[in-house]
């Protein structure tokens with residue numbers, strides 16, 4: 505008797521009937537495979553969950569690196585964009601690039617591109633920048649806030665100063681917080697169902713030698729994003745967090761000046777261009793993902809450290825979750841060995 509999908513498939517092959525045990529296993533297996541289709545199917549039905557066309561998007565750190573990549577993607581897809589950073593020259597340059605991007609995309613309406621010079625670690629300046637951005641939109645707060653400004657000063661713990669710890673927390677965490685806090689207050693006051701996007705890092709999911717002053721700032725953003733995702737359901741505001749791996753940006757060039765050799769060895773040298781990363785980030789946002797990753801390792805770490813967060817793909821997250829502990833153990837061992845070997849070389853004064 506055919507009583508389940510697995511029996512049906514099996515009966516088509518004209519073999520002997522499945523035993524009950526075989527049928528249970530085969531059906532579970534089929535259910536697992538089918539579950540991998542649930543999220544893609546849901547996303548297909550939902551369509552684009554991050555439509556930026558005609559929206560005003562505010563990008564901190566939008567002058568170079570990831571932020572510039574994001575700004576250009578936004579320009580291409582029909583958004584009005586305000587970018588914020590400190591140095592004027594790269595800001596102006598990015599505005600010109602956005603104009604070119606929009607012209608090439610032939611969007612059938614005029615897009616507004618503005619730049620604002622402000623230091624987001626300064627509360628007053630962060631608020632002033634939001635005010636200035638709103639001026640061109642009848643005083644309305646931007647619809648979408650994307651926080652990309654951040655920095656990393658990799659060093660061995662004992663070689664880093666506590667000022668460096670404080671500075672990175674001030675920029676990566678509080679620099680994000682000031683902007684998000686002020687803009688969400690305004691969204692709530694004016695009933696805007698906006699979106700908030702934070703930028704963490706692979707180092708917001710794993711920690712190893714050289715990143716003790718940086719990884720905690722990115723873990724802090726994870727904590728913030730998890731609370732806000734839940735709380736902002738109150739207002740219909742969406743919260744998302746991107747965990748990029750290495751991006752070959754000006755910031756990356758700069759951090760390599762202080763990066764200990766062992767840190768370089770552990771993190772390897774593969775990465776994406778900021779534009780590629782921005783494209784991947786936008787793709788995740790369109791699918792409505794809460795946690796966005798754009799490389800294999802970080803996706804693995806996302807699953808290994810999933811905690812209590814929404815799935816990116818229900819079935820696939822489950823299967824990857826079964827393998828992840830093995831990958832994590834392997835990485836742990838390999839990293840321990842790298843650090844111990846580095847220690848031996850240090851003792852012999854080889855480096």
Ligand SMILES: NC(=O)C1=CN([C@@H]2O[C@H](COP(=O)(O)OP(=O)(O)OC[C@H]3O[C@@H](n4cnc5c(N)ncnc54)[C@H](OP(=O)(O)O)[C@@H]3O)[C@@H](O)[C@H]2O)C=CC1
Nearest residue numbers: 565567569570589590591623624653654705750751753755
């Ligand atoms: N590059 C990488 O490998 C990775 C980076 N990340 C994260 O991604 C984000 C972007 O990185 P990346 O593109 O490399 O960064 P870059 O250093 O290349 O660019 C940083 C941007 O932030 C701006 N910025 C820096 N400080 C301030 C400030 N105080 N106020 C306002 N704007 C500021 C910079 O402009 P200005 O200096 O003129 O102010 C610039 O526009 C960061 O949060 C970073 O931590 C995560 C994983 C990997």
Ligand SMILES: CCCCCCCCCCCCCCCC(=O)[C@@H](N)CO
Nearest residue numbers: 656705706749750771801804831832835
């Ligand atoms: C489940 C187990 C899988 C383990 C794989 C782990 C791989 C770790 C690679 C680390 C790459 C670091 C990139 C981010 C660096 C960064 O944020 C700075 N460059 C800041 O600018």
